[in-house]
Amino acid sequence: MEVCARNIDHAAALAAQVGAQAVSGPAELDTAVDFCIVAVNDDALPAVAGQLHLPHSVTVHTSGATEAEVLRGVSPHYGVLWSPMSFVRQEAMDYSSLPFCIEGSDAAAADAVERLARRVSGRVCRMDAGQRRWAHLSATVVNNFGNAMLAEVQRMAAQERLPFDLLLPIVNQTAQRAALDNLWSRQTGPAVRQDRNTIAAHRAMLAGHPRMLELYDVFTRLIADRDSSQ
């Protein structure tokens, strides 16, 4: 097993953890390998793929937003091994519950990717490129936009002398309820009740927080116009 990274120290650190050899560039990789995971930035994928020729390998990338075909010239079988999670170095994670979205250029590639994913996790889902695009967009909304909403509340709370950590239990409660069916039918709050007095009071408070006021108005309209028929 070999680990190759732009930063040879990072390659050496990971190689030491998994009992592999560190190599300093794609040209030095053993071309006899039967599986290759290309885990690089989306932008770097075409250039790295251009340097790889692995005639006996199933080669996968780990990008949610990139077509499998970027690997077409690399090896006879290729695919995608992507997890809709946000990875941060040094942050502990429970890999056994990690969801994997996988794709293969053919049945043999898909089988090989699935076998690998199942060695780590029990939650492996084969999908086509179209489904993966929707999964990537959906993960962007719930993770990136979810963080942005929390970040803006955290910033506002600091200005308004409110201990933000009082809100952590309700943030977790809302996230846990995501496992329930038909979330629109469970919507609560002033917007769903069209409680004009509370909405007007909230909007007046937000006069000094224009970005939060814009969010407030968009969500209040979204909730009023919701389609809970599913």
Added chain:
Amino acid sequence: MEVCARNIDHAAALAAQVGAQAVSGPAELDTAVDFCIVAVNDDALPAVAGQLHLPHSVTVHTSGATEAEVLRGVSPHYGVLWSPMSFVRQEAMDYSSLPFCIEGSDAAAADAVERLARRVSGRVCRMDAGQRRWAHLSATVVNNFGNAMLAEVQRMAAQERLPFDLLLPIVNQTAQRAALDNLWSRQTGPAVRQDRNTIAAHRAMLAGHPRMLELYDVFTRLIADRDSSQ
């Protein structure tokens, strides 16, 4: 101890659980009580308060959005015992970590409310009416708007043949990161990178989901204009 509710069956059920008497209306309550919790809908608070006269009591309501003064005529000491959580009958909850935001009309009232809250939870925060208004607005954003965002993604996923439960781990991951400092400095995703290709691809996919497209554009602008200086 007495439990009074509009629905006498609900009063009897709770009374049986806590070893109390059920009574069928405010006029029947024992006026010698030394603590009274008025847990009714915000809209019903003024009318219920008008029926209560408890000369020896500390009386509190449990509304995040209502002033303590609605209880001024009820008893010599009054206040608020509010938790920024969403309560649903039959849903299990860990009360020991329940945050309480409390307020009292005077020091004796605040002390009495705090003693009561601390019998349930270790997370009790005294605040003034202004802070509580911000806590209520913030809880509305993270809970009601958070649920609306998840509901709309769930609805879209159903239309696009995407198993929504693949996203539950990242929803929980985002919520757990809310405990970290300066969330704006931790923002990730296409909007913070101003990755125009991915943003354009996402927007094209959302042509058939106009409400989600509106959310997408508002958050993409919010993230571009963010103030991460705190």
